[in-house]
Amino acid sequence: MEYAGRYAPSPTxxxxxxxxxxxxxxxxxxxxxxxxxxxxxxxxDPGRARRLYETTxxxxxxxLGIDWDEGPDRGGPHGPYRQSERHDxxxxxxxxxPTYPCSCTRKELRLTxxxxxGIEPVYxxxxxxxxxSPARPLALRWRTPxxxxxxxxxxxxxxxxDVAREIGDVVLQRGDGAYAYxxxxxxxxxxxxxxxxxxxxxxxxxxxxxxxxxxxxxxxxPRYTHVPLVLGPDGDKLSKRHGAPEMVGxxxxxxxxxxxxxxxxxxxxxxxxxVRRVRPRELVDDFDWARLTEPGATHVLDLDGLRA
Numbered sequence: 001m002e003y004a005g006r007y008a009p010s011p012t013x014x015x016x017x018x019x020x021x022x023x024x025x026x027x028x029x030x031x032x033x034x035x036x037x038x039x040x041x042x043x044x045d046p047g048r049a050r051r052l053y054e055t056t057x058x059x060x061x062x063x064l065g066i067d068w069d070e071g072p073d074r075g076g077p078h079g080p081y082r083q084s085e086r087h088d089x090x091x092x093x094x095x096x097x098p099t100y101p102c103s104c105t106r107k108e109l110r111l112t113x114x115x116x117x118g119i120e121p122v123y124x125x126x127x128x129x130x131x132x133s134p135a136r137p138l139a140l141r142w143r144t145p146x147x148x149x150x151x152x153x154x155x156x157x158x159x160x161x162d163v164a165r166e167i168g169d170v171v172l173q174r175g176d177g178a179y180a181y182x183x184x185x186x187x188x189x190x191x192x193x194x195x196x197x198x199x200x201x202x203x204x205x206x207x208x209x210x211x212x213x214x215x216x217x218x219x220x221x222p223r224y225t226h227v228p229l230v231l232g233p234d235g236d237k238l239s240k241r242h243g244a245p246e247m248v249g250x251x252x253x254x255x256x257x258x259x260x261x262x263x264x265x266x267x268x269x270x271x272x273x274x275v276r277r278v279r280p281r282e283l284v285d286d287f288d289w290a291r292l293t294e295p296g297a298t299h300v301l302d303l304d305g306l307r308a
Contacts, residue, residue: 003035039071123168137175
């Protein structure tokens, strides 16, 4: 089977160094396998997504030297490549699943739900077998079947989850009509022939839900690699309080994109500590996931490296 990977940013703000690192690793995996690389814009949230941010993402990636074979700017056989333009596909798949309307508010769920294992509040099936309030916007929830979903990850091993018991009936369409990420990502990965998903470790806990949906819909499950999040010098998740700049700020300040790539590559142990400039193409031949777990892979970004 031909390798197909993807980078799927949400255009709800400017990209930061953590986003860039994930994009670089996903791109390197695809290019090292001589595979196809897809850029998909996950603009499901109409209240937050902005076309300006999408444009910025594309400019940032090009500045770093990351290209793609299919995407919103160049098309391809699996388009459209914006989720806002794929609603008919989500509606078709949603109609195949057993769902029910739910009028519960977030405040109500916070007051009534429990959270075993510290994952997230479990939906208590309040609207499953009763008429929802007609005066409220209605979400659609999946009557999630019982059973154990098992997600596999290159680094994190296996995650076993009884989605119905530990999460509850999953929202597939919000009360404002927006389709849920869990549904859209499953539909799109299958439709675009994605074989390998590389993304941040913060999305690992939601993977069993996607595996369970894939099974219910008869769709293939891609290989998953959830990469460690980048950290600041204090060991916490990198944020603005560490002085972490946004990608567009670096680009507009005239910083060399090859210097940023070197910073990201050093944190993942993909180049030596003395390397200060490198282009993504120069990393392809020696790319090996095992290097991310070796002692040199600290996942801490030395921001001084951008000024050295």
